[in-house]
Amino acid sequence: MENEYVIQNGEPILEIKDLSVSFDTTRGRLNAIRGVNLTLHKGETVAIVGESGSGKSVTVKNVMGIASSNQVVNSGEILYTYVDNGEKKTVDLLKYTKKKLIREINGKHIAMVFQDPMTALNPLFTIGYQLSEGLMLHKKMSKKEAWARSAELLEEVGITDPELCLKRYPHQLSGGMRQRVVIAIAVSCDPDILICDEPTTALDVTIQAKILELIQEMQRKKNISVIYITHDLGVVAKVADFVCVMYAGKIVERGTAQEIYFNARHPYTWGLLLSMPDLSTKDDRLYTIPGSPPNLLHEVKGDAFAARNAYALEIDFEEEPPMFRLSDTHEVASWLEHPDAPKVDVPEELQRRLEHMRSKSRAPEGGNADE
Amino acid sequence: MSDQDYILQVKDLKQYFYPDRKHVVKAVDGVSFNVRRGTTFGLVGESGSGKSTIGKDLIRLNDPTSGSILFNGEEIAGKMRRERIKNLTSKMQMIFQDPMASLNPKKKVIDIVAEGLDANHLYSSREERTEKVCRMLETVGLSREFANRYPHMFSGGQRQRIGIARAIIMDPDLIIADECISALDVSIQAQVVNLMKDLQDARKLTYVFIAHDLSMVKYISDYIGVLHLGHMVEMGTKDDIFDHPIHPYTKSLLSAIPEPNPETERVRKVQGYDYFTSGIDYDQGTEHFLNETHSVLCTDEEFARWTI
Ligand SMILES: Nc1ncnc2c1ncn2[C@@H]1O[C@H](COP(=O)(O)OP(=O)(O)OP(=O)(O)O)[C@@H](O)[C@H]1O
Ligand SMILES: Nc1ncnc2c1ncn2[C@@H]1O[C@H](COP(=O)(O)OP(=O)(O)OP(=O)(O)O)[C@@H](O)[C@H]1O
Numbered sequence A: 001m002e003n004e005y006v007i008q009n010g011e012p013i014l015e016i017k018d019l020s021v022s023f024d025t026t027r028g029r030l031n032a033i034r035g036v037n038l039t040l041h042k043g044e045t046v047a048i049v050g051e052s053g054s055g056k057s058v059t060v061k062n063v064m065g066i067a068s069s070n071q072v073v074n075s076g077e078i079l080y081t082y083v084d085n086g087e088k089k090t091v092d093l094l095k096y097t098k099k100k101l102i103r104e105i106n107g108k109h110i111a112m113v114f115q116d117p118m119t120a121l122n123p124l125f126t127i128g129y130q131l132s133e134g135l136m137l138h139k140k141m142s143k144k145e146a147w148a149r150s151a152e153l154l155e156e157v158g159i160t161d162p163e164l165c166l167k168r169y170p171h172q173l174s175g176g177m178r179q180r181v182v183i184a185i186a187v188s189c190d191p192d193i194l195i196c197d198e199p200t201t202a203l204d205v206t207i208q209a210k211i212l213e214l215i216q217e218m219q220r221k222k223n224i225s226v227i228y229i230t231h232d233l234g235v236v237a238k239v240a241d242f243v244c245v246m247y248a249g250k251i252v253e254r255g256t257a258q259e260i261y262f263n264a265r266h267p268y269t270w271g272l273l274l275s276m277p278d279l280s281t282k283d284d285r286l287y288t289i290p291g292s293p294p295n296l297l298h299e300v301k302g303d304a305f306a307a308r309n310a311y312a313l314e315i316d317f318e319e320e321p322p323m324f325r326l327s328d329t330h331e332v333a334s335w336l337e338h339p340d341a342p343k344v345d346v347p348e349e350l351q352r353r354l355e356h357m358r359s360k361s362r363a364p365e366g367g368n369a370d371e
Numbered sequence B: 001m002s003d004q005d006y007i008l009q010v011k012d013l014k015q016y017f018y019p020d021r022k023h024v025v026k027a028v029d030g031v032s033f034n035v036r037r038g039t040t041f042g043l044v045g046e047s048g049s050g051k052s053t054i055g056k057d058l059i060r061l062n063d064p065t066s067g068s069i070l071f072n073g074e075e076i077a078g079k080m081r082r083e084r085i086k087n088l089t090s091k092m093q094m095i096f097q098d099p100m101a102s103l104n105p106k107k108k109v110i111d112i113v114a115e116g117l118d119a120n121h122l123y124s125s126r127e128e129r130t131e132k133v134c135r136m137l138e139t140v141g142l143s144r145e146f147a148n149r150y151p152h153m154f155s156g157g158q159r160q161r162i163g164i165a166r167a168i169i170m171d172p173d174l175i176i177a178d179e180c181i182s183a184l185d186v187s188i189q190a191q192v193v194n195l196m197k198d199l200q201d202a203r204k205l206t207y208v209f210i211a212h213d214l215s216m217v218k219y220i221s222d223y224i225g226v227l228h229l230g231h232m233v234e235m236g237t238k239d240d241i242f243d244h245p246i247h248p249y250t251k252s253l254l255s256a257i258p259e260p261n262p263e264t265e266r267v268r269k270v271q272g273y274d275y276f277t278s279g280i281d282y283d284q285g286t287e288h289f290l291n292e293t294h295s296v297l298c299t300d301e302e303f304a305r306w307t308i
C-alpha cells in the first residue's frame, strides 16, 4: 500500500484521560483510581511506581479490558491510536466490550506480561500450542507456519533449544524460562504497546537483567511502546524514559527519569527514593514513610498524603493540590510548589545520595569500584 | 576465636536429589561456612543455585546427603529420629517468602502465632497463651486487637510481621529468612528489615538471610556467601564481597544489580558469565584465602590469575 499511515515516534498512541474507577465491595464503595491522566508516545517507555494498593495494576487492567466484574468506571476515556488498513484511527477502549477488545485489540495491538508467568500460561497445554494459538488467530497463519514461527520467537527470547521447549509444559520450565516464554507470546503478534506488570519481581537479579535487556531489545527491534509497572527503582532507572509516581489512586508526580531521580519535588517521591537502600547506604536504619495509605473506602479530603507528610501545610488537609507544572515534562501535585508556600529543601539523606549519584555519573565509563 | 562464637558450623554439606533413576541433581555440592552468633549471614546466588536447599537442610526439612552441621556445637546433620531432630532444631525458625501462602487463611492470627507454643506445650493456661501472643504482636508492631482477625484482613507488610511473630515467639537463636521481603514493596520492605534489625539487637538473634535483592542483602548482612550451582564460590564480609570481588561469578552477579540512577543505569552492561565455557571446574577448586574473612573457590592457577 502506498499511502499507508505510519505513526511517528513521539506521537501519542495511548492517552488515559481523567480515569476514575471504583469497586463495589461488601464494605462499601472503594475509590481505587481517582482521576488518572497518562500519555504514552510511540517508542517510549513509561514506568508507573508506587506503593502496593496505589492503583497501578487497576489502571493498566482497564487498558486491557480485564477489570474485575465489581468495577465501576466513574469517568474517563482511554484513547488508543493505531493504524488499521493503512489509516490512522483513534478509539476509546473504555467503550469497547470485553469481547470486542479480545477480538480486535488484545494480543494483536496491546499485549501484557504479568508478574507471575504461571497466571499467563495454561498448565494443561504445551508451550508450542499456546504460542501458535495467537499466531493462527491474529496472524492467520497455518498450523505449520505458526509452529515454525513459534520456534523462531523462542530463539529470539534466548531459549537455547526451542524445538524441545515447544513440546514442554509450563511446569517443566524454570521461572526465568517461563517469563521468557510469556514475553515471546506477548511480542508474537507485533503489538504496538506492551504492558509489563512487575515482570521480574519473582526473578533473581541475573535473570532479571537478562529479561529487561530482552524487553528493551524487542522494543527497539519492533518499535514497541512500553508501560512498565514495578516498585524496584533500580529497574525503573534502567528502562524508563518517563516515570509516573502513583499514590492512593492518583499520579502525584511525573517527569523524565532524570527529573524524578535527580530533582523529585513530591515528598512522597522523596520517601520512595529514600526507603530503598542503595549500595552506599551505611545507616543503621532504613528510612520508612510513616503511617499507612488512606482507606479508599472513605472520601479523601485534601491531599491524600497529608497525614504522612512531614512537610504538610494547613491547606493540604483542606484542599486537593492541583498539578503544578515545573517543566514541559515535569509536573507535581503538591501545595509546596505554590508560589506562596514556604521553600522546602530535599531531605539531607537524599541530598547526600544525589551527590553520590552525580559523582558516579561523572565518573568515567566502567568505573565500577569507585568507593 | 573460640568455636563457641559460632552458632552454626557447616562442613562439606551435600544435598543430592534423585528425581528419577537416570538423573541426579546436585543441589548443594560440598558447601562449608560458619556463622557467628548475633550476626547476619547473607546467601546470594542465581535461581537454582541451592540457597533454599541449604536453608531447608539447616532446619532439617531435608535430610542432607552428607556433611556436617553443628548448631550450638551439636551435630544435627546425621540420620536420627524425628523427635531428636525436633529437639535439636527447636531454637531455629524459618520465615518464608510469601506471607499469605505460609499463613493458614482459616486460622485466626492468635492461633497462627501460637502454633509453635501449642506443638511444644509451652504454656500452662489459656490466659498465658493469649498473653504471650499479644505481647509478641506488640513486639512486631501490631496491635493486640489484631489477635482475633484472619490473615486476609492484613496488608502484605502486616502479614509478614505475623510470620515474624510466629517465628520469634519460640525464642529462637537462629532465624532462616528465605526471600522473606521479596514480595513486598520497597516502603514495606524497609519496615520489615528495620524490625528484623531491632529484634536482632534486642535478642542477639542470628540470621541466615536469603534474598535476590542484593542491595538489601548488602544492607542487612555482615557476612555474605555467594552460591553457584551448589558451590560456595566466594565468601567474605560484605565489604570483601562488594568492594573486592574476586570470582568471575561474583563479579557478574554484582554487575547485574540495578541501581537507582538513570544516568549510569542506561549505559551499564551486565558482565556475562557462562560456567560451561569459562574453563572453570568447581570440583577442582579449593578454598583460597585473601585475608582472614575473604575466601574464594578456585585452583592455585586461577587464584594467581584472578588476584594480580
Ligand atoms: N476486584 C477488586 N475489588 C475490590 N477492590 C479491589 C479490586 N481490585 C483491586 N482493588 C483495590 O484497588 C486498589 C488498587 O489495587 P491495585 O491492584 O491497582 O494496586 P497496585 O498498585 O497494583 O498494588 P501492588 O503493587 O500490590 O500490585 C487496592 O486498594 C485494591 O485493594
Ligand atoms: N525436592 C527436590 N527434588 C529435586 N530437585 C530439587 C528438589 N529441591 C530442589 N531441587 C533442585 O535443586 C536446585 C536448587 O534449588 P533451590 O530451591 O535450593 O534453589 P534456590 O537457590 O533457592 O533458587 P531460587 O532463587 O529460585 O529460590 C534446583 O535445580 C532445584 O530444581
Ligand SMILES: [Mg+2]
Residues within 6 Å of the ligand: A056, A057, A058, A197
Ligand atoms: Mg499490582
Ligand SMILES: [Mg+2]
Residues within 6 Å of the ligand: B051, B052, B053
Ligand atoms: Mg529459593
